[in-house]
Amino acid sequence: MNTPELKTRLEALSAAEHQQAIKGIKRGIEREALRINPNGSIAKTPHPQDAGHPLTNSHITTDFSESLLEFITPVSEDPKETLAQLQDLQKYTLSKMGDELLWPMSMPCFIEDQDDIALAYFGESNIGKMKTLYREGLKNRYGSMMQAIAGVHFNISFPDTLWDSLQKVEQSSAEKQAFISEKYLGLIRNFKRELWLISYLFGASPALCKSFLQGNESDLPFEALGKGTLYLEHGTALRLGDLGYTNSAQSSLKVTYNNLDEYITGLREAIGCHSDLYGDLADYKAETPQQLNKNILQIENEFYSPIRPKRNALSGETPTQALARAGIEYVEIRALDVNPFSQTGISLEQINFLDVFLTYCLLKDAPALSCEDQRLTEANLQAVVNFGRKPDLELQRDGSPVSLQTWAGDIFAELVHVAQYMDKANDSNVYQNAIKLWRECISDPNKTLSGQFLSQLKQNQQDGGSYAIELANEYKLAHQSQSFVTYSSSSLDADAGASHEAQKQKVSEDNLTFVAFLDDYFANA
Template sequence: MKHTNLESKLETLANTALVPSLSSIQRGIEREALRIQPSGKIAKTSHPKGVGHPLTHNSITTDFSESLLEFITPVSTSAEQTLSQLRDLQKYTLANMGDEMLWPMSMPCFIEDQDDIVLAQFGNSNIGKMKTLYREGLKNRYGSMMQAIAGVHFNMSFPDAFWDALKATEQNQDTLQDFISNKYLGLIRNFKRELWLISYLFGASPALCRSFLQGKESDLPFEASGKGTLYLAKGTALRLGDLGYTNSAQSSLKVMYNSLPEYVKGLQTAIRCRSDLYESIDDYRASEPKQLNKNILQIENEFYSPIRPKRNANPQETPTQALARGGIEYIEIRALDVNPFSDTGISLEQIRFLDVFLTYCLLKDSPEMSWDEQQVSDKNLQSVISTGRDTETQLQQGDSAVSVEAWAKSIFSDLIKVASLFDKAHGNNAYSDTIATLAAWVDNSDETFSGKLVAALGAQSADSSEQALDLAKQYKEEHLQRAYQFYQEAELNAQAAQSFIDEQAICQSDELTLKAFLQDYFEKA
């Protein structure tokens, strides 16, 4: 039997320092969760004061709307520890939320009016006002409903020992940082090619509340359940589709991933080019601004991508300036729905799968990706979003058509080989067991997250909101009864108090008007 390039590479790496280094992969998770009233409607209260200031707290903040909490874990090499941190942060926040709960789904609860979605407030400092004005711009460009969608972001980096071993094995002559950046870009290209598999396995938004459409028509093959639920019988992740957290206005942006200068140039062009679409919306120079500026992107964060190359930025540095200065440091996966079957929104099983899948994407050959190929990968994703649990759904792979089932099985045949390296690094079979379990989901799509959610809808003729509300109550009770696992309550109290002190210090350090501050910011961007 002829070995593939990946198999040959894995055999070469099997006895190098790369294998033990896999136990030192660094991860961080950002989990978003909508605050809801006991009735299941969106909360209209302000960010819970008891948990700290959203501008300066490192672990508990808000995302785009005031009711959309975001929990951020520190970097850790232990997946179990990361989940313990998430549980503690959620327990602490729930204890400061009165009778409110955390919505355990990506697509939002019943929202009567878009005005119920209050923009996140970050205080009176210039940077705080800038954050809120950015969100005002998002509302005026794309509508408020998008700002109530929740997701999970998975940040990951490989340790130095991994890179040293891989570079030596490949006898690569680039500088170490150039080697790392190029390998991460290869990972990103392969991830984009096979992103549809993430949607198939972990898509957990096959249904939405009719109120989300706000009276708009959709040509998706929706079926109805209960009083107001619309769902796709074979769908997976509406959050990643045209109705979800996407921006069709950005479809003209040709951001490419074949080299770091190319990627940086693509994004920087977008934040400097005016857009006719937003010309009529007043920007920061007006007396009552409704957006930061009139460019295609107000800032780089507005670029919606399921995966991003990242580097920790210095003060006053934009994300692309940080990348241009120091190269890629880690990657951020933004394609995960909130897992409603986990109290943390993401499970240990998912983390292990992502460890294996991302390593596979990095080690596998990754030819350059044309703009046309990016469009094909997006079309494949949209097909899986709509009908992917029909595993005979056809996807385009190169010049050929291939079924979801056939392509997925091909990928899993490689993933099991990569998983064996992780087993060796950790001294157990946990990774191989995980890959074997998820591989079986290809034969039975009812085992996927979306499959379980749709089955429950069909069996009960229920609303998805009833499922979610029951889980929200269950998870709140469990969190409040569970003892802290990583943090101490006193430690979290101290962090909350310090965040208010830090926010005041930022306010007092402001020397410019907001208009002058923003002008200076954009001149340097």
């Protein structure tokens, strides 16, 4: 596979006037982590209030369940700083959790019953109650087990200097923000086409605790290990498969990424589309509501996509309203498993690879992606999720079968040139080193994260849960022994205190009933 357009752009951007345009990539990370007891069971305690209020603390909050913490870093141009921020936030929160631990995996720990998974509670303000009712809807639509799955979200934006240089190189006369949005959508289309590679390299959930199935049968060829571990011999990322974040009702939605208006229209239609599946569940107007509304999507965030175009929203704006107002500001990658071999859940080597891969997705040509094309990309992803490390696995590329190794080799051949360009601009070798490191996984699947994890379990005939508890204890001790790097305990204490005051303020400012508040919200949305 040869993409002359990518080569042409790299050559043009390597000219003296554009050579450093790529410098200044900005990133932010959201890492989810399940709170567990020392024996590996899910923690049933409330969110640690000493760490701040989950509604108003911008760095330490909860995700879908009360036990699922979420750590959110500020935007930074230095990936080492971002990882240090994650480390500090986790260190601080662990100090407020007593003897509880952070589960270092994506697929959850042993959970005896779905009722053990408490919905995240955000207080008694209208917006807080809306967040919890949204999660009640998710529970009633998909079950609580899904709400215990953890992941890592990687946010990235490219610098203005790159957009200026790209416009000159491509001789584009488009308005700048329209040009930026168009390019980000091209990145998204290319990412979706080759997302399977991320699952292959970074998928770290080839196994799960059999309690996750809650007694249900699975068509997947699971094998058993230890007390209660089920695994797929060649699996990579069960979190991204049919057992993870899925919504079968969404298969009928026509949300595409060929232009911004098309994306916004598709998503808004889904918000307003009545669902036959969920029509019997009581909505927010009922005395005992079971969901926000009876549509296929309660709100836009329910749309499950491995990558999203994003814009920081103003107060009261929905995500699509923000995009319609000012275009795409950054993209959010939602396809990353928690890396069990990193105490922060993601490694520097992964970040460096993602920088290169996403730059590659941005700079190469990005043909339109129809709904049918998207279904083919999803079929490739599912093949890799379940069988990615199987020798001679074939995927579909441009309507023809191709082996995973061949396609991955073609991609890496181009990533090398992108990494060289980025290293030259940054006077470094980190990007080429990252490509060299992860390229070894093509010929040796055991070097992938899923391969390493399964090798550990099988070599030691170890249950996945016991290994995860070992890692959780190891990482807690490491956090306790390390000093704060970017924050301090006192500054995080101050943030926690301020978040509780901010949440009280939100309650005091409410001047509508909850039903009237939601009436206004959905009318404006």
